[in-house]
Amino acid sequence: MSDPEIVVVGAGIVGVACALQLARQGKQVVVMDAQAPGMGASYGNAGHLATEQVFPIADASILKRLPAMLLDPMGPLRLDWKYMPRALPWFIRLLLNLRPTHYQRTVAGIRALNEGSLGAWQRLLHSIERPQLLREDGSLLVFERPDSRAALDALQQRMRQQQVPVDFWSGETIRQAAPQLSNNIQGGLFFPATGHFLDPYHVVCELVQAAKAHGVQFLKRRVLDGRVEAHGVSLNTDQGRVTAGQVLIACGAHSAKLTAALTGKNVPLDTERGYHLMLPHEHNRLPFAVTSLERKFIMTPMSGGLRLAGTVEFAGLERPANMKRAWQLHRLSSGLFREELSAQDATPWMGFRPSLPDSLPIIDRVCEGKVLLAFGHQHLGLTQAAVTAEMVGQLASSVNHPTYVPYRLSRFK
Structure with missing residues (x-):
């Protein structure tokens, strides 16, 4: 293999979208990943284009919830007590980022990416002639208990302050749109500027085919480490050494080690382990994705059935999956429908969402342009993949350093 212009490390939705963008700009691109394209977190995400989710993954109430996080193995937010010593520095950083100035920067950064996400996905899917993969039909957040109305109203107000399109729907309006939902549902918030993908893995596969048509090579290789050299980068893989003019690190929750090797920066990257249960x-x-306010999980209609997804577990990259958390999603659905959901032939799954303590991704160009970075999108990787690819395209060809201030590596001293 001749030396490529750029190696993309990571074949998830972000890496593949970036590879296609770079190839269209005339770059010779090679994508490397230890797994086949789309088999990481991109395979099993909730499929929701979550442009409405402009707030960080946690707020100050996380301190009150910490005992439950440690003691309830089935809770929506779980911290494995064995992992707590390693997670503690990350959580301290998270709490420090809840200070007003930092929190406002985070919200502004997430909002900026999300506001550009739907348009970027429309452009990307139309460019590969697959617009039908995305349903732009909105999404719904429902509540069941009358005493939850105040929290919902407060959330609606916060959303409107951030210019997020949102409407209140009564229980009757909800059942007109989704007649199989239960009478227990009191009402909810409808987000018209969102949508869902019919099959997230299939989206990756279609992008891979488009990238291959533009000359992108996909190699199943594990990148072990690397170094920046005078004329580019050198990467050590499990199948030998590879050199390139540039490298893009886009391997999600596995990005920290290579970033440290190439840049000298130890980024505080951890993983939100997310689970799903697919009901074939x-x-x-459902006509669109529906989230439960009280039960804290999402249900997304897909071509392969109904996907129940959600929960956050902090237990690192090494501990085995606790698939009881996936099956718990079926139990959480009880009472949300007029007739209970069938779990026959259901399949559980767990994946690693890459999360930084300020909930913002790193999208940057460092080491004199030899190293590009695009990781840390937490649970918004699918949502922000297309707009990230457009930004990476600008970074790869930029002579001057861009002004993507909220997403720079240098924010971590």
């Missing part, structure tokens, strides 16, 4: 016999239950 549940079609036509």
